[in-house]
Amino acid sequence: MDNPAPRAIVQPMNTKTGYDSDVLIVGGGLNGPATALALARAGLSVTVIDALPETTRAAEDFDGRSYALALASVRLLRRIGVWDRVADQSQPMLEIKVTDGRAGEAPSPFLMHFDHAEIEEGPMGHMIEDRYLRRALADAMAEQDAITVLAGETVTDQAIDEHGVQATLASGAVKSARLLIGCDGRSSGTARRAGIKRTGWDYGQTALVCAIEHEKPHDGIAHQFFLPPGPLAILPLPGNRSSIVWSETREQALAVNALPEEQYLDILRPRFGTFLGEIALAGKRFTYPLGLSLAQRFVDPRLALVGDAAHGMHPIAGQGLNAGLRDIGALAQVLQEARQRGEDIGAIDVLRRYQEWRRFDTASLAMATDMSNRLFSNDNPFLRAARDIGMGVINAMPGLRRGFVREAAGLTGDLPELMR
Template sequence: MASARTVKGDDRLDVLIGGGGYVGLSLAVALKQADPAIRVALVDLRQRAEMEKDPRASAIIAAASRMLDRLGVWQEILPHAEPIMEMIVTDSKLRDLVRPVFLTFEGEVAPGEPFAHMVPNGKMVASLADRAASLGVEIVAPDAVTDFRNVDAGVEVTLRSGKTLRSSLLVAADGVRSRLRDLAGIQTVKWEYGQAGIVTTVSHKRPHMGRAEEHFLPSGPFAILPLKDNRSSLVWTETQEEAEKLVKGDEFTFELELERRFGHHLGEIKLAGPRHAYPLGLTLARSFVKPRFALAGDAAHGIHPISGQGLNLGFKDVAALAEVLIEARRLGQDIGALDVLEKYERWRRFDTFRMGVVTDVLNRLFSNDSDALRAVRDVGLGLVDRMPFVKRFFIRQAAGLTGEMPRLLAGEPI
């Protein structure tokens, strides 16, 4: 990563962000774009080149793409993004020869606006990093926050390199296993599912036509998400033990098991990227803020990927936190004061808790081999499929276009 200038130890920052991924970078861009005078620095252990090598892709909902457009990066990302034009949901056992479709969603929330796009992670982080550098965001990498304490109406931060920085506010955007959250003494509600999500990319002979598929299988959801050039991104849920065997095993066995779940509707399939498995669980921070300190992204909430909303929840945090901080500065308020930060917590906590509960219930409801539960849920899916107004509500909900939206998510300036 590069920046316009170097942070000096005796400089006083307005906002210091711990974590240089999508959430940290987009928050830095949002703040600097809204108020060029605000001093924002970002600290991350990784170099930009390392993050750009991320082979994965993420589902970016319509509200998030509107925000990225407002931040000046979406037009650069868009040629690499694949719109999701349709989504289907099936529910079956692995051995079933036929997988009936119980639910279908059209992919547009408005004419010409898909409810989501699949975006390569490497391209997204590169675009955000370029935009941050062009705005003068100060980036310290590779480095990390090792300690901090509140002093003189600010926070004093110690870095691994030995450097000390002072800021009005420290934002933790360092992931679900956040060290900064632990240092702040913020407790979490947490449990493991005994599942792992296998993430990889495949190529196939036939075009997917922008269709996403969610197959509910006894071990968990198997999602096929469209990418450019006759490729698809997979999020494949298995028991942790089985997932480790599949990822560590030979490619031939992996492709055989993959074909059993993927099917033959897109022709011959082949691995087109590395295989990774990530343990799945639910992590919700008991509070999002303390004086001079705020959580954002996975540091505040880690949810099951069954809804594809994890990264998008982080972008919602960014939009809300940036709006609260910029409005506080315009009113002459202390942006690190607890009463200011609590406005952000009130705005985001319920939505986060609700999404955590929804994904938890869905995972428990669909990740099992109970014939009785399958009959009940299939009736429910079939009923929803026959009610267009309910489907329209669900698709707008999935696109992030309901409720009290921060301005950035509506594509408006702060």
């Protein structure tokens, strides 16, 4: 049984060296606070620079955003003192059904069906709303003496030398540390100021994201329905509600999102089907363009990138946040071990251990999601036949099915200690 996160003790060495903290984190979304909590648990002091005001982060209204957290990610959140705060608001994902078809038609009879009972560890993952996870991270940080949050602040400049890093804020304040971590998204200013470029491409697709209420219970089953323009994910939330991530061509998505609510639902219904009865929108609607984006390197001297700042991929497997949490687990472990050995946590040879741990895994995942999207997001009859037969073969082989379930649960590969 995982133990809750211990209360971190601020190390007195900071007052002797003159740093404001051991680590500066740029970004206050999800990855930034989770990184701060993991590093505080490792005995490091942290300053989080968040561009949004505290009142915005603390908003309690439901806006429709939700996340699919793999089992390994739930373990990490429990270890850093967050999961027990949100467990009662989460929805376990007990099964995953993957099908192929066209809007308004019955899905292909060939499908993949994954059941959590095929592994011993429990549910493959949980769905959690953004409003609950965001507040739980903020509350956990507020209880840590080792963490300082500067809300409503942005970084305008950063200076790095062999001794440390200084970040200049829009307010004119300057903060110093031994290490700077960018958790500031795909358009990371931290990476840009360091001269770290990105490679990737646009898919010409846009994701429509919303939450719906439905007449019938979902029974904890997540659905991935592959349509010619792109995949439709139906992910269970507590009660008779589900989160929708629906990919369309760029032009179609923007046109659909601009429609009134009932017309929006009229277009969703033939894609969604009738298996959950009548549906209605719950919360706001969002769109975001889809593409592949990888930082050419994850580290520099005294600088590391985490989450979307390092890698952005197609949401086809729901692995964006999970990949970021793996980054956090790996980086926290590397820095904790370096600190215990008396090494400089900002030294490039230390940070390269993190990059070597995460870069291949991240690139492999990005390529897998890229190939899956290209294979399924079309109406080519030959590809349709091949992928349907392939899904049927996988579904008929228990060993392969179990491997897919473990992959979905985040239990494969070299797991950080916080995820074991």
